[in-house]
Amino acid sequence: MTLLYRALLYLYPASWRAEYGSEMRSVFASRQRDAGGFFGLLALWMEAIPDMIGNAVAVQFDLFRQDVRQALRSLRRSPGFLLTAIAIAAIGIGATTAAFTMVDHVLIRPLPFPHQGQLVVLRENDLQGMGRFWDVSPSNYRDWKRMSRSFESMGAYRGLSVNMTGTQSEPLNIQGGSFTADILPTLGVKPLIGRVFTADDDRDGAPRTVILSYGLWQQLFAGDTSIVGRTIRLDNLPYNVIGVMPASFYFPTREARLWTPMQFPPDVFEDRTNTYIYGLARLKAGVSLEQAQAEMRTIGAQLARAYSKELEHVGISVTLLRDEVSDRTRMMLQVLLGAALCVLLIACLNLANLLTARAMVRRRELAVRTALGAGRERLVRQMLTESVILAIPGGMLGLAIAYAALPMLVRLVPNYLPIAEIPTLDARVLLFALALTVVTGIAFGIIPAVRAGDNTATELREGGRSGGGRREHFRAALVVAEVAFSIALLVGFGLLTRALWRIQAVDPGFRADHVLTLRTSLPMPRYEKTETREPFYRRVLDETRRLPGVTGAAYISFLPMVMGGGIWPVEIAGHPESLANRRTASMRFVTPGYFAAMGIPLFEGRDVREADSNTAPYVAIVSKSFVARYWKNEDPIGRHINFGMHDRTVIGVVGDTRVRGPERNPEPQVYVSWRQPDDVTTWYAPKDLVVRTTGDPYALVSSLRRIIHSADSDLPISDVQTMTEVVDQQTAARRTQLGVLGLFGAIAVLLAAVGIHGLLAFAVSSRTQEIGIRIALGARRADIFNMTVGEGLKLAVAGILGGLVLAYAVGRLLQSLLAGVAPLDAATLSVAVLVALIMTLAGSLLPAMRAVRVDPTVAMRAE
Amino acid sequence: MKHPDLPEPETLLPLQPATFHILLALGAGDRHGYAIIQDVARRTHNQLRLGAGTLYRSLQRMLEQGLIIEIAEPEETDRDDERRRYYRITAYGESVARAEARRLTELVKLARASGFAPERA
Numbered sequence: 001m002t003l004l005y006r007a008l009l010y011l012y013p014a015s016w017r018a019e020y021g022s023e024m025r026s027v028f029a030s031r032q033r034d035a036g037g038f039f040g041l042l043a044l045w046m047e048a049i050p051d052m053i054g055n056a057v058a059v060q061f062d063l064f065r066q067d068v069r070q071a072l073r074s075l076r077r078s079p080g081f082l083l084t085a086i087a088i089a090a091i092g093i094g095a096t097t098a099a100f101t102m103v104d105h106v107l108i109r110p111l112p113f114p115h116q117g118q119l120v121v122l123r124e125n126d127l128q129g130m131g132r133f134w135d136v137s138p139s140n141y142r143d144w145k146r147m148s149r150s151f152e153s154m155g156a157y158r159g160l161s162v163n164m165t166g167t168q169s170e171p172l173n174i175q176g177g178s179f180t181a182d183i184l185p186t187l188g189v190k191p192l193i194g195r196v197f198t199a200d201d202d203r204d205g206a207p208r209t210v211i212l213s214y215g216l217w218q219q220l221f222a223g224d225t226s227i228v229g230r231t232i233r234l235d236n237l238p239y240n241v242i243g244v245m246p247a248s249f250y251f252p253t254r255e256a257r258l259w260t261p262m263q264f265p266p267d268v269f270e271d272r273t274n275t276y277i278y279g280l281a282r283l284k285a286g287v288s289l290e291q292a293q294a295e296m297r298t299i300g301a302q303l304a305r306a307y308s309k310e311l312e313h314v315g316i317s318v319t320l321l322r323d324e325v326s327d328r329t330r331m332m333l334q335v336l337l338g339a340a341l342c343v344l345l346i347a348c349l350n351l352a353n354l355l356t357a358r359a360m361v362r363r364r365e366l367a368v369r370t371a372l373g374a375g376r377e378r379l380v381r382q383m384l385t386e387s388v389i390l391a392i393p394g395g396m397l398g399l400a401i402a403y404a405a406l407p408m409l410v411r412l413v414p415n416y417l418p419i420a421e422i423p424t425l426d427a428r429v430l431l432f433a434l435a436l437t438v439v440t441g442i443a444f445g446i447i448p449a450v451r452a453g454d455n456t457a458t459e460l461r462e463g464g465r466s467g468g469g470r471r472e473h474f475r476a477a478l479v480v481a482e483v484a485f486s487i488a489l490l491v492g493f494g495l496l497t498r499a500l501w502r503i504q505a506v507d508p509g510f511r512a513d514h515v516l517t518l519r520t521s522l523p524m525p526r527y528e529k530t531e532t533r534e535p536f537y538r539r540v541l542d543e544t545r546r547l548p549g550v551t552g553a554a555y556i557s558f559l560p561m562v563m564g565g566g567i568w569p570v571e572i573a574g575h576p577e578s579l580a581n582r583r584t585a586s587m588r589f590v591t592p593g594y595f596a597a598m599g600i601p602l603f604e605g606r607d608v609r610e611a612d613s614n615t616a617p618y619v620a621i622v623s624k625s626f627v628a629r630y631w632k633n634e635d636p637i638g639r640h641i642n643f644g645m646h647d648r649t650v651i652g653v654v655g656d657t658r659v660r661g662p663e664r665n666p667e668p669q670v671y672v673s674w675r676q677p678d679d680v681t682t683w684y685a686p687k688d689l690v691v692r693t694t695g696d697p698y699a700l701v702s703s704l705r706r707i708i709h710s711a712d713s714d715l716p717i718s719d720v721q722t723m724t725e726v727v728d729q730q731t732a733a734r735r736t737q738l739g740v741l742g743l744f745g746a747i748a749v750l751l752a753a754v755g756i757h758g759l760l761a762f763a764v765s766s767r768t769q770e771i772g773i774r775i776a777l778g779a780r781r782a783d784i785f786n787m788t789v790g791e792g793l794k795l796a797v798a799g800i801l802g803g804l805v806l807a808y809a810v811g812r813l814l815q816s817l818l819a820g821v822a823p824l825d826a827a828t829l830s831v832a833v834l835v836a837l838i839m840t841l842a843g844s845l846l847p848a849m850r851a852v853r854v855d856p857t858v859a860m861r862a863e
Numbered sequence: 864m865k866h867p868d869l870p871e872p873e874t875l876l877p878l879q880p881a882t883f884h885i886l887l888a889l890g891a892g893d894r895h896g897y898a899i900i901q902d903v904a905r906r907t908h909n910q911l912r913l914g915a916g917t918l919y920r921s922l923q924r925m926l927e928q929g930l931i932i933e934i935a936e937p938e939e940t941d942r943d944d945e946r947r948r949y950y951r952i953t954a955y956g957e958s959v960a961r962a963e964a965r966r967l968t969e970l971v972k973l974a975r976a977s978g979f980a981p982e983r984a
Contacts, residue, residue, distance in 0.1 A: 020923070023896055023948055024915040030897040031915075051914025059920055 002029065008049070011056035013063055014377040067385035074362075075386065081358060082390070085351055089394025091747055092347025093440060094401030097433045099340035101402060102409050103333045104432075105423030111322055112248050112419065114188040115282075119321040120292065122154070122279030127315045134314075135275040138268045140303065144279060144316065147299045150292035154281035155182030156262060157252055163523045163716050166233040167220050171716035173521045174216070174234075176258040177251060186282045187251060194228040194243025201242075201261035209261060210239040214247035216257040234260070235523035236714065250418040252278070272310040273569070280321070293318045321418075329414050331817055332737050335496075336412065338813075339489060339744045344440065346485050350751045351444035353478045355387060357762050359448045380449045387445025388438060395437030399425070402433070411736040447474075475762075476795055479755045483799020483840075484806055486748035487832050491807035492814060493741040494828035499819040500734050508727055509657030510560065511599030515723035516697035517559055517690050520708055520715050527685060530614060530675050536711050537591055537674070540689070543707045549695040552597030555674065555686035557589040561726050562688070562719075564660040567667055571642035572630055585626060586659050586667045587644050589674045589686050595621075595654055597692045598723075605637045605652030612673035619673055620648035623656040626668035643670055646677060661730040663819060690723070697722045749839050752799075756792050756843030764788060764851045776856040788851045792844030793837075800836050804829065869929050869955050872962040881913060881921045886930065886960040889952040893934060896922070896948065922950060930956035 005028050009021050028048065035044045075082045110116045122144060124134040136144075136156070145154045160176040181197040190196070192214060201209050210232065212221075221227045231238045239260065250256060268274060283292055300316040359366065366379060403425055410421050423429075520540075527533045537555055544553040558566055568587045592609055595602050603624065612619050620641060627636045636650045659666040674686050693700055701720055708717055764771070771784060811823025821828075878886070888894055888902040900913045913921075925931045931950045952960070974980040 016923075020919040024919055026947065027897045027900065027915045027918070031900070047912065047914055051916040053916075055914070055916030055920045059923075 002032075005048070005052075008052040008056070011053060012059055013381070016059055016063075063381070064385065067382050068389060070382060071386040071389050075389065078358070081354065085354055085390045086394045086397065088347045088350050088354075088751065089391050089437075089440060089444075090397035090401060091751075092344035093391075093395045093398030093433065093436050094405070095340040095343045095398075095744060095747070096337075096436055097398055097429065098402035098405045098409065099333075099337040100432050101406060101423050101425065101429050102412055103337050104428065105419065106333055106413055106417065107325060107330060109419075109423075109428075111417075112250075113321075116322060117320070118152075118283040118285075119187065120151075120281050120283060120289065120318050121321055121324060122281060122296070123317045123319075124275060125315045125317040127313045136277050136279055137272050137275045138264050138277060139270075139272050140275075140311075141277060141279055142269065143303060144296070144299060147302070148281075148292075148295055150284060150287045150295045151281040152284045153182050153186045154279060155180045155186050156277040156279055157183050158262070158277045159252060159256075160258075160260060161521055162234040162258070162260075163236075163521050163714070164220075164232060164234055165236065165714045165716075171714050173519060173716040173718035174257050175253075175255040176213075176260065177256045178260050178262040180262045183251075183280055186280055188282075189245065189249055191243035192246045193225055194241070196243060197259075197261045202263055204263045204265050206261070206263065208234075208237060208239045209242045210234065211243045211245060211259045212241060213245055213249070213257040213259075217244045234258075236526050248420070250420070252418065254415045254417065254419065254421060272307055289318065289320060324417065325414065328817070329412070329733075332412060332733060335492070335814065335817065336409075336737060336740060339492065339741050342485050342489050343744045343747055344436075346482050346748050346751050348440055348444040349478045349482045349485075350755050351387070351390070351440075352447050353475055353482075353755050353758060355383070355445060355448040356475050356478070357758060359383065360762075383449035384442060384445045387449070388441035391437045391441030391444075394440070395433055398437075399430070399433045402429075409736060409740065411732045414733075475759050479752070479759050479795050480799040480802060482748075482752040482755045483796055483836055484802035486745070486752045486839075487800055487803025487836055488806035488810050489741070489745045489748045490832035490835055491803075491828055492810045493738065493745045494832055495811055495814055495818055495821055495823065495825060496734070496738055496741060498821045498825060498828055499817060500731060500738060502819050502821060503662045503731055503734070506658065506662035508560070508662065509600060509655050510723065512723040512727045514694065514697055515598065515690055515692050516700050516704075517688055517719070517721055517723060517726065518701075518704065518717055519688050519719040520712075520717055521687050522685050522715070524685075533685060534675070537686070539711045540707055541591065541593075544689070544691055544704060547693075547700060547703050549693045550691055550700070551694060552593055552690075552692040554594035554597045554690055555591045556594050556688050556690065557587075557674075557684050557686045559688045559690070559723075559726060560657045560659045561661050561730055564664070564666075566684070568644055568670075570670070573640055573642075583629070584667050585622075585643070585670045587684075588669065588671050589684055590671050591674050591686060594671070594690065597690045598657075599692070600657060601655040603653045603655065605650070607652060608671070608673040613675045614677060616676075618646045618648040618676045619651045621652040621654055621671040622650055623654055623669040625656050626670065627653055629668060641670070644672060648672060648676075662727075663730070688719075749835060752836075753839045753843040756795060756840055757846060759795070760788060760792055760844050760847035761850070763791065764847045764854075768854055771851055771854045772856040772858070775854060781852045784854075785848045785852050788848035789841065789844045792840045792848075796836055796840035800833055803832070803836070807832065872955070872959040875928065875930075875959055876963055876966050878959070878963045879921065880911065881917055882925060882930070883960065883963055884911060884913070885918075885921055885925065886952060886956055886963075889931060889950055890957065890960060893937070893949050893951045895950070899950070925956070929953060930959055 002025065005025060009017055009024065012021075031044055031048075032041065035041050111119070113119060122136065122141075124136050124140065126134070135158070138156070141156050148154070157177055157179045160178045162174055162176065164172045164174050179197060181199050181202050184191075184196040191211065194211070196211065197209065200206055212227070217223060217227060227241050228243060230241050232241060233239070245259075262277070281292075283289065296316040296318050300311075300314070304311045304314060369379065406422055406425075413419070413421055413423070415421075522533060522536070527536070541553050541555070544550055564586075566586050566588065567584045570583055570585050590608060592607055594600075595607055602621075605621070608619060608621065620643060622636060622641075630636075631639065636653055639650045641648055641650065654669075654671070656666065657669060658664075659669060689704070691697070691700060691704070705717055708715055774784065775781070807829065808824060811818070811825075815823055884903045884907070885899055887906065888899045891902070894902060896915070896918055900915075900918060904912050922931065926933065931952055934949045934951045936947060936949055971980055
């Protein structure tokens, strides 16, 4: 029983316990003795427990208030220290909070769908090639849905791109999604107004319906609720608006702004290799992802047996919707968070250093207070209160920094996720910042505080003169750690910079400069036939080529890098491959002149011609890697391939382009005539115009707009950009990340320099007399200077050695982002070391100069 | 006899009930903690039973305020268990207790005038 009472006593501060602990125990013992009987004891405890707890809280609070008052008084006396410390804490906390918010937003925070952990994406995957995923064919989707038992519901979706006309504004090209009726209920979202799709909307030939996004509704219809029931024109067809989704709804990507029902005409089920949709399903309650994967494996195997010709080696992948984040994005964000933590650590080291120095200056004051009976615990507590008090405005300022910085980081949020572009600072983030603030305050306060409690008695005896050597060592160790971590940051920044340079130096396969591109999405079915498309292309291209400065113009179905897909299986006579083993190539429909306009070299044969029409023999131009794959030492010209559902003759060989961007190896490319076949779908009809000019590409925009509008005034013009911008976008996320890392590195270096400066300045001022004596005894000023700088260098070298070990670890961690740059890249390491040395010199210069200027007579008179 | 640094007694009013009761208990003589609890309980007919936490928190504050002092254990105590702390009311403590009593008396007078309290029997 008394044990419990003893335990309750631990709720009180140690100083209180020392003072009153035994008293309280003895009082309690007496009361226990006098209580008499079981019920008396019970009553006593009923009284004692709230009494103990309530008063413990009150005592702690009293002490805290007292500490805060004292801390504020003492901090007010040194405003320079106060501001420096707050600024450093703010930088560390701000950087970490911003990085955490991004990581939380992209990787951790649940998607904005109820029970999002049950949502899975279904795809076909290649059981032979590791990690290759494909879209799903409607027939497979239909069978999966029929055969599976793991899912509460399943739907199909795909991306959509339509032209909207008939509103007050110019024709618009709008991205959206095409959903079966199950998709929205599966996601668990309800419309803001109106209704969602029903099975009736899915029927082939049902009246056309559309649901608008909140953003589009606001933009085009000013949030008019009478929009439901009205008709809008998409691709020149009337669609009945049936609903508007809430502002927070994004699917399948952030760009989606309207949704139409997906209808399957009966004939799409005939071809199991016609893959163009994705499956989305919700796991039944109690069914795990693994169980669903196992079931789908079985179903995949059954289908593969039933349709071995098409589906051999085709499996089914089931992945959580939440995990649809690429490894690269994940890695980029983790690097960001790691670097931010590094900055926070350096900030904490720096603050610990500052506080230690301050404690040394105040050591007499602290010693006196100890002598007056403030126990060591009280002292530690007092100093911790002070550091937490410093951290709180630091944390608030840091939160403001994070808030301001978030919009600069949006490029790190992939646009393929169904989440908002800019993360919100929600309660979780605020809580994180608060926790970070407290932890930071304790982290940088604890060591100086504990050390301040040590050997205070000797301080009084020895007086204020002797410079506690042990503490100098301790502070030196802090500075060495700061240098080491800044080296690690610098090397990480350096390696990623080299990687970026290497990626930017990758030859895209085309000459990006002086090329303007824009998109004119041709609405179907109006432009379904070549007869209607051809006059349009001819008119636009002819007039464009006549513009001054224009040296080439052509249309292509998809620009390289803007669209990486469009991958089709290749069949080649003499290379028997089963359907399932087929190798693939990217297919692009082009008009004549594309290679010249893009600056893609034509090595052999010829370009497509106007004469390569639907009635002429079908032709294909292949890239060099295609030739290397099939006809290593043979002449490819005149050979036949079966590609894009037609037999085609190879008529030319061109250079390879980086269709999938500079960091990914592209499939070989096959270019086919825009007129072969006659009836390509919206998706494959050439819509991207490329124009090469001798002047400023943007100077062409107004002329091009005029030309296109005179050809078809209903046609929206979108995605106006130069090819240089297209290429630059490939590295946008990396450049953002590097910008942040560079900033972090600069902060780290600055803080480390401040740390070195602080340490040396303190050493010099506490050794003024010694230096004075040395000078009086004939030491040259240069020796004094060298001695001080040398001390800084010693710290720097120790830090650099530690930093290089850290840097190697960092390099290994970053390897997958390095694009082949070695983790121990000599140039990067040398630059980082050089920066560290310069920083050391900069940090030790002022103290060294002060040391040199010590006047021996003044220094010795002070004795 | 008031220490020049101590504030006027009236500035400490009104006193916490526990504080006032402790002052009353100590007014009758020096006491240790448990004796104070017993004394208060007796005077209030068991209406107020101070817990150890409340008692020592009050004592600590009263020490700081200069209402009481800690004194050496009287020689004659023959307890066998550990040393106990004894407390004594200071002159300042007495004047504060008197001030509080005056304040309460005034209050009762006011209550009586409004008919909320019985006339003196």
